[in-house]
Amino acid sequence: MNAAPDSRTLLAIYRKMSAIKHNDERFISTMLAGRLSMPYYSARGQECIPAAISVLLRDDDYLVTIYRGVHDMIAKGVPPRLIWAEFAGRSTGTCKGKGGPMHVTHPESGCMVTTGIVGAGMPIGCGLALSAQLRGDGRVTVTNFGDGASNIGAFHESMNLASVWKLPLVFVCQNNRYAEHTALATGTSIERIADRAASYGMPGLHVDGNDPLAVYAAAQEAIERARSGGGPTLIEAMTFRFNGHLIGDSGDYIPKPEYAAAVAADPYPRYRRWLADNGHANAGELDAIDAAIKAEVDAAMQFAFDSPLTDVAEVTRDVFADHAA
Amino acid sequence: MNAAPDSRTLLAIYRKMSAIKHNDERFISTMLAGRLSMPYYSARGQECIPAAISVLLRDDDYLVTIYRGVHDMIAKGVPPRLIWAEFAGRSTGTCKGKGGPMHVTHPESGCMVTTGIVGAGMPIGCGLALSAQLRGDGRVTVTNFGDGASNIGAFHESMNLASVWKLPLVFVCQNNRYAEHTALATGTSIERIADRAASYGMPGLHVDGNDPLAVYAAAQEAIERARSGGGPTLIEAMTFRFNGHLIGDSGDYIPKPEYAAAVAADPYPRYRRWLADNGHANAGELDAIDAAIKAEVDAAMQFAFDSPLTDVAEVTRDVFADHAA
C-alpha cells in the first residue's frame, strides 16, 4: 500500500535538509559574530526526520514542536525569513519577537505551538487532533519531542488519551540519546522508547532517524493511519545533535567515540551520497540546490536585519484580546 | 524458593479480612445512623489484597495508600480505634481529626501517607523506598492505587524512576474496574494494567485479587525482590468495590450482571469456604475470629466516642513546627 518516494520527493527531502542545515549554520555563525543573541538549541544532525516526514504532510496539517524545533518548522514550511526576524526581535518576526526560538508559532504553515516545557507539546497535540477529528477536516497532527521527554507524565497521559480517543496524531520522538547532559540510560529504564507504545495499545515504530527512506516509510504508515481514522502512532527516530544541548554546551559529557560515530553518521552527506549513488541527482544538481538555499538564507537574514525592532509598547499587548494597549 | 502459606498465616489473612469487613460495615451503619459524618470510600470487596500482602510485611515496612485505604491501613496494623477516633474528629485520632479518612497517617505501623490526589502516592512511595535504600535498613515500601490512577502522569514517572533507581518498592494496583463512575475501558487503552510494567523493564504481575493465595504468591515474589535489592514490581490485583465510589453512590453506571457477578465472587465468604474445605479451620473457629473482631470493633467505636473532640485551637497548629499555637 505504501509507495517508495519518487525522485521528486527524494529531492524535496534533500531541499528541506539543506535548508535546515544552512539556516542552522548561519544562525550559529551570526550568533558567534555577536549579531544575534538568544538561547539556541541547534538541531544539526536531526534534519532528516522532519524533512522526510513533512513531504508527506499537507500544508494545513498541524505541527507541535519544542525549543529544539527550527528543523521541524522549516521542514513544515515556516518561512525562514520570518524565523530570522523573530530571532532578531523584529516586528516582522513570526511572533513580533515576543516568542523567540522556544515559542515560534505560524498558523499559516500549521506550526501551531512551540513549547519550552518538556512534554507539554503532547497534550496540546491531542487537542489539535481532537479538533480535526470533530471537524472531520482530515488534518493530521505531528507532535515532536525528545527522548528525555518520554519520562515525563505528559507523555504517558497524552499517549493514553490519544489512543482511547483514536486521535489523528503522530507522536515523533526524536531520540538523540541525550536530554541536556543526561544520557538515555540514566533517565530511561528501557532501550527502545517505541516499545512504550504497547502500554497504550498503540503501534510503535523504531527507525533510523538519519535514513530518509526509513523515516519516510514509518511516517507514511503513521500518517495514513491517522488520516484514515486508525488512530495515533508513536515513531521513535534515532539520531544525534551535533552542537550539544544549546550553543555554548561543551559536550564534555559525551564520550568521544560516541560523538565521532554520530558525526560519521551525519545524515546530510550520507543522503547526498545516496542520492548520487542511486541516480536521483548528480553532485552538480545537489550543489545547485544548496546554492539556492544559501541565497535564501542570505535574503532571510537580510530581511530580518532590515526590519524594524518591535515597538516596546508590544510588551503589554496580546496579554488579552481586549487588553488596553 | 517461595513457600505456600501455612495455616497460621492463612488464618492471619482471614483475621485481617474479617477486621476490614467488620470495621467497614460498622463505619457505614454508624454513618447511616447519623453518628459519623465523612466522605467514606468503602473498600468492601477488596479486603483480600492488603490482607494477603500484609502478612508478608514487617511492621516497619512502609505503606502509602489512598482515600479508599482503610483496608490497607487495618491490614498493615493501624489500630482501628485510632482510625475510629480520627473519623469522629477526636483528639485521640491518628491525626487528631485533622486528616480524616483521606489522610490517615500512623508511622508506628508504617502507614506514612494517605492521599486524596489520584496518583500522588506513587512518587511519595519512591521517596520512602529511596530512604530505605540509602539507609540500607531493608524496609520495603508498598504503594497502593486504583486502576484509574494508572492513567495519570505520576504513575508513569514513578514507575520509571523506581526502575532506574532499582528502588525497594511494590506498586499495587487494586483494579476494581471503575474509577469513580468511569469504566476501565473508557479511560485506559489496554486490558491489563500489569502490562504497563514492560515500559519500565519492570516485572508486572496480574492476579486475581480476590484469591488470597494468588495475591500472597505475587506479593512474596515482589517483596523478596524488593528486599533483596532486585528493584520494584507492579502487581495488578483484580477486584471490585461493592459500595460504589463513596457512600451515597447509586451505582447506576454499573451493569447489573457485572455487579451480581462481582458480589458472587466476594472474597470473604469464598475464603471462609476455602479455609474450611481445606481443613485450615472449621466454621466454629472462623466464627470465633469474627466474634473477637466484632468485639474489637465495638470497643474501637466506644473508644472514639468516649474521647474528647479535638480542641479548636488545633486549627492553626501543625502548619509549621514553629508555628505560634
Next chain:
Amino acid sequence: MTIQTSKADKATIVQALNWALDDAMAADDQVIVFGEEVADPEGGGLMKVTQGLSTKYGSRVRSTPISEMAFTGAAVGAAITGMRPVIEIMLMNFLAVCMDPITNHAAKLRFMSGGQTSVPMVIRTMTGSGFQTGGQHSDFLEAWFCHTPGIKVVMPSNAADAYGLMLGAIRDPDPVLFVEHLLSYWTPGEPPERGKAIALGKARIARPGRDVTLIGYSRSMMDLPVVAQKLAGDGIDCEIVDLRTVSPLDMDTILGSVRKTGRVVIVHEAVKSFGVGAEVASRIYESLFRELKAPIARVASKDAPVPFAKHLEAAFLYSHAEIEAAVRGTLL
C-alpha cells in the same frame, strides 16, 4: 433540561450552568465539553452540571481518563484551532496536577505568538469547605491564577450570574478559570435570562449602602448579606460589592463604592495571606489613600490547610462574628 421556560420562579446554579452550556453548545458547534465523568454514562459530572449534554451533543461531550494534564493541554490545542472547549477539573485542588498547560501555555500563547493564536477555553472547577473532605479537596487557589497574566478568573455566587458569566466566559476570546462553589449549587435564585451573556470584568453592587463597603465573591456572598442585614438593625448601612470576576478586577465599581463609604472590609474563603484581598486592598489604597477613613480589613480563612473534623472545619473558615467585628472596627 432544555424545556425550561421563562416562567420558572427560581433556578439553582446547577440548572443555570447546565442551561448555559446547553445554550452555548446549541448556538455554536465549536463549543465542546470534556473532563472526568462529564458524559451521561458516567453521570453527567460530579455535580451533574453537564447532565444530558452528551446525550444531546454526542462526541462533543466526552468523559476523559484521570489525566488532567493531557485533557487540559488538549483543551489548549483545540482552542487554538478556534474551538471553544469547556473542561471540568473535578475539584480545585486538582489544578495542582495541571498547572503547566494553564499557566505556561493557555495564559501565554496569545502573547508568545504575537497575537496570532488565542486560547478561548473555559476551565470549570469546584471547591468549598464544609463537606469534611479535608486538606486536599476544598482549597481556594484563585490567587495563583490572578497572579498569572493572560487568564481571567470568574467566581459567581448566584444562578443568574453563573449563567450569564458562563456564556460570557465561553464567548470570551481568552482563557477563563471559572470557579463554582460546592455549597451554593442548589441554592435557588433568580433565574437567568436565556441567551444573555454577562461581560467578564464587571462587579455588581449586591446591596447599596452608605457606611461601609463589603467586598466579596463566591461563598462570601452567602454571608455578607446576612451580616449586612444584622448590622442594618444597628443603623450600619453596608454596601456589598460582588466581584464576580476576580481577575481582572473591576476597579471602577470598587472605587466608586469606596469613594462613597470610605470604609472597606474584604471577605474571602481562601486563606488570608497573599490572597486576593491583599491586591484589592492595595489598589484601593493606591487610589484612595487620603479618602479612606479607616484601614481596610481583610477577613478570610485561617492560614492553614483545611482540617477534616466538622468543628475544626468551622473554626478554619471566617465567621459572621469576625465579619461583623471587622465592619465595626472600620467605624471606630
Next chain:
Amino acid sequence: MTIQTSKADKATIVQALNWALDDAMAADDQVIVFGEEVADPEGGGLMKVTQGLSTKYGSRVRSTPISEMAFTGAAVGAAITGMRPVIEIMLMNFLAVCMDPITNHAAKLRFMSGGQTSVPMVIRTMTGSGFQTGGQHSDFLEAWFCHTPGIKVVMPSNAADAYGLMLGAIRDPDPVLFVEHLLSYWTPGEPPERGKAIALGKARIARPGRDVTLIGYSRSMMDLPVVAQKLAGDGIDCEIVDLRTVSPLDMDTILGSVRKTGRVVIVHEAVKSFGVGAEVASRIYESLFRELKAPIARVASKDAPVPFAKHLEAAFLYSHAEIEAAVRGTLL
C-alpha cells in the same frame, strides 16, 4: 571545592551554595541531593551549584530523569522518614509540572497527620529575566507558594545570605522553596561564615536610612542600593529592607523601618498584580495606617508574560527610573 579558606576575599552565590550543600552533607548523612543533572557526570547542575558533590557523596547525589512530579514527590517521601532532601527544579516555571507534591503534600502533611510527620525538604529553583529565554523560563512565582500555608519561601540576594539561609533551610523542619536568581550567581560578595546558619523568617536592613523604606528581595536587591545611592545625592535617605524570607514575612523588621520613615516602596521582579507586594503593603497598612505619610508604592514587572527580544525584556522589567519616581512620589 572544600579547600576554600576563610581568607577568600569574596565569594559568589554559586560558591556559597555549593559550600552550604557540602557542609550540610558532611555534617549530616541524611542530607541528600537530587534533580536533573545535579551529579557530576551530568555537569553538576545547570548552574554548577552541586558540582563535586556526587563525586564526594556518591549515591546521596543523583541525577534524575525529567520527571519533576516523581522526584519532587520522592523528596516528600524521603523527608517524612527524616531524611533531608535538597532537590533542584531547574527553572522556576517548571514548578508548574510538580505543584501537587509541593502544595497538596509537602506543605500539608505535617498538619494533616496531626503533627506526626514533618517534611524537612528544600526545593531549590532558579529564575530571572534578562537572558532572552522568553515566556516559559523566567517567571517569578513565589506568590503561589506564599499563599500556601505550610511551606516557607526564601529568596536570597547575596553570597553570605545564600549560604546561611541554605543551611537554615536544610535544618528547618518544614519544607522550604529556595529561589535563586540567575543574574546574581556570579556577583562577588562577602564570603559566608562556614557552618553558620541564618534562621528563616528574618529580614535584613541592607542600608539604614530615615526618609523612605525600600523593600525588596532577590534581584531587586541589585537595584535598590543603586537607586538609593543616587537619591542620597539629592538628600533623600532611603532605608533598604531585604526580606530574604518572603514567607513568613518578618513584620517586626518591616514595621520597625516603616515606623521610622512613614514611607514605603516595594520592588519585585514578579508581575505586580496579586504579587508579594500586595501582601506586604496590606500588612503595613493594617498596622500603621495612621502613621503612613503617603500611599505605599509597588514597583514590579508589567502584568504580561516575559517577552523574548532583549529590548522588550528590558521594558518588561521595572526600571531604576520607575523606582526613583516611586520614591519621589512618596515624598510629594
